Amino acid sequence: MTSTDATTVQPAFGVGERIGETFSVMGQRFFTFLLLAAIPGIVVQLVSYFIGMGAGNPLDPDVAASNAMVQSPATAIMVVGVVPMIAYSIMTGMMVLAAYDTKAGRPVRFNAYLGETARRLPALIIITLIATFGIAVGSMLFLVPGLWLCGVWAVCVPAIMIERAGFGALSRSSQLTKGYRWPVVGFIVVTYIIISVITFLVAMVAAFLPIPALFVAIVLGLINGITTALLSIAVSVAYARLRDIKEGVGYADLAEVFD
Template sequence: MTDAVNSGAHTPFGVGSVVGDSFSILFSKLPVVALLGFIPALFDVILTNSMNLDTTTSLEPGAEFDTAGFVGRFGVAFLFSLVMMSIITATLVQFSYDAKLGRSAQIGRYFSTAIRNLPAIIVLSIVASILYAIGFMLLIIPGIWLYAVFSMLVPVIVIEGAGFSALGRSAELTKGYRWPIIGALFLIFLCLFLFGFVTAFILAAISGGSLFGLGVLLETIINAISYGLASIAIAMIFARLKEIKEGVSVSDLVDVFK
């Protein structure tokens, strides 16, 4: 799991700069980030809450737990959630570069590119998820390392057009910088965890346990923003890797999918 360091001077990754750029884009473009992630996040929240309700009902005294039905519903929910997350990530990765350069958002283009690349994103995300699961079962650290290896999956597909060869391309691009990538993503996910921890109490107080209403609306907005920050961070990491390894600037990346 030790990355081979490039011969000669090893250019620093710049974890602080990547994290700072991610938050800068999020705060400066917060309404657009929330808008891009809102619809997919809404469907995801409703489906997740419905699954939780079904499970709670099945566990009531006297109720017979339908194992086959639960597994089937869980499978559908997982695939649907994966589709929603793929759309959010693919659209926000593209948006991040336009935002970085101060260009206006082109939402239609983002979604059309995301939908066009959806089959490759979904199939390879499932493969990567299986590898992560195996890695996490091997004392966690291998799973974290594998996450860094394949963390550039979505930008490699939507920006470079790598298609079903994206796993190999992501592994190639992240080589030599996987632990700094883990550091950057750890800081992002730590912030998201703290944000979610605080807002969970607010949501519980507002929703009062209700499935629909203001609680679901706020949960959707919060999830959309959280997904947005994670996706922006992935985009900034990808841009930094391209700059270090291939001398490609953000403006050059944007020109690829104009």
């Protein structure tokens, strides 16, 4: 290999390292992320629980949605679509900021996270809706197009929160992930599988314990919140690695952006 060839070799994304980094960030401030995850996760689950009471299993989202649809189509849209989207958009935005503060060794700043997320909420909701719809449609086409789009748009939320990319976040994510899309997909998929196994085991234990249904709903909401927290940290870690590879920007530089 010549010296010219050597200079063209791309730095590795490092799937294993990024997985370890994701759980390391979660572990460093577990109770901070737990608090950020618990509130929206439990709120969404409790809304579905109370709407779904009276017929079937109120903890089954399909039952809750069906009951709500019978009562009122508008209620169903709120329960199934609007409330979760707003709640999880807020939580994801705050998680991204908290992850960078954690990696940069800075203190927790809940008010700053909430304020920054509120200012970017319209972009967060719309971009999340577009990306989710696009990936869902792509996944119907033999799965591969959906996975590819997941790789293309994986870091759109950090782009909104850290760079203030707004409605240009999908384009910015595409730019950053170019050349690394399949490693990013592999990272997200493996992380999701690990999280799914853990949450499944916890949910199974909760389901078999002799505890009230309302408490089970709270536990499930907490599990959903923690799952979203870990995935939010994962995309934050991926974004930081891509910025480091392509632009030489470190965590401390990224964290200063939202002061």
